[in-house]
Amino acid sequence: MAVRKLIIAIDGPVGSGKSTVARLVAELLGYTYLDSGAMYRAVAWKALRDRVPLDSEERLAQLARTTRIDLLPDEGKLRVMLDGQDVTDAIRTPQVSQAASKVAVVAGVREPMVAEQRRAGELGGVVMEGRDIGTVVFPRADVKIFLDASPEIRAGRRWREHCEKGETLSLEQTLAEIHERDRRDAAREASPLVRAADAVFVDNTAMDAEETARLIALLAREKAGAAAG
Numbered sequence: 001m002a003v004r005k006l007i008i009a010i011d012g013p014v015g016s017g018k019s020t021v022a023r024l025v026a027e028l029l030g031y032t033y034l035d036s037g038a039m040y041r042a043v044a045w046k047a048l049r050d051r052v053p054l055d056s057e058e059r060l061a062q063l064a065r066t067t068r069i070d071l072l073p074d075e076g077k078l079r080v081m082l083d084g085q086d087v088t089d090a091i092r093t094p095q096v097s098q099a100a101s102k103v104a105v106v107a108g109v110r111e112p113m114v115a116e117q118r119r120a121g122e123l124g125g126v127v128m129e130g131r132d133i134g135t136v137v138f139p140r141a142d143v144k145i146f147l148d149a150s151p152e153i154r155a156g157r158r159w160r161e162h163c164e165k166g167e168t169l170s171l172e173q174t175l176a177e178i179h180e181r182d183r184r185d186a187a188r189e190a191s192p193l194v195r196a197a198d199a200v201f202v203d204n205t206a207m208d209a210e211e212t213a214r215l216i217a218l219l220a221r222e223k224a225g226a227a228a229g
Helices: 018-029 036-051 057-065 094-102 107-121 133-137 151-164 171-187 209-227
Strands: 005-012 032-035 069-074 077-082 125-128 143-149 199-204
Touching: 005 018, 005 209, 018 032, 018 057, 018 125, 018 209, 032 036, 032 069, 032 077, 032 107, 036 057, 036 077, 036 094, 036 125, 036 151, 057 107, 094 171, 107 125, 107 133, 125 133, 133 143, 133 199, 143 209, 151 171, 151 199, 199 209
Parallel strands: 005 125, 005 143, 032 125, 143 199
Antiparallel strands: 069 077
């Protein structure tokens, strides 16, 4: 009898390594990796391009409702298509990142994005990461993980990402950005960042991405085995 494929939800704050870990978990299990944050980044990129004010909830909601976003697996990576245009690299700048954190608090933006995320993962066999996957998008996910690390460690990870891209953001600026993003994520009215009551808390301050992914994959296999039994 075939083992039912699971829905795995990984939530956590910025810099906790969600994207890298979720991608590795998907590879270990042969699942599809879905980056929910890429959807909000894509909407933010479009808002910046079209000069839509980031404080206009009505216009941002209209923008989200009329935007098509496709997340396409491509040789182990995730390609982000916005209205048919490849924006995979364009949405990974500090400017878009900051804009996305503002766009993501708008309820009128989150509603169509959550609906699309549910559609993409409803059949199982997916690892989806974000900030409200286990609480809002898939409250009945088979495996829920809340991934976190100290602010200093998270800032260091983000700073190294900036450096690899040739961006001149200091470590101090990155740490300030981390604190601001944490505050914004926790304070927003629409789907604030909270740990689901039934989520497994994983502190990867002293763990690398591979170790973290193997741990989560082990938990998933145990869950699948128990379900099959």
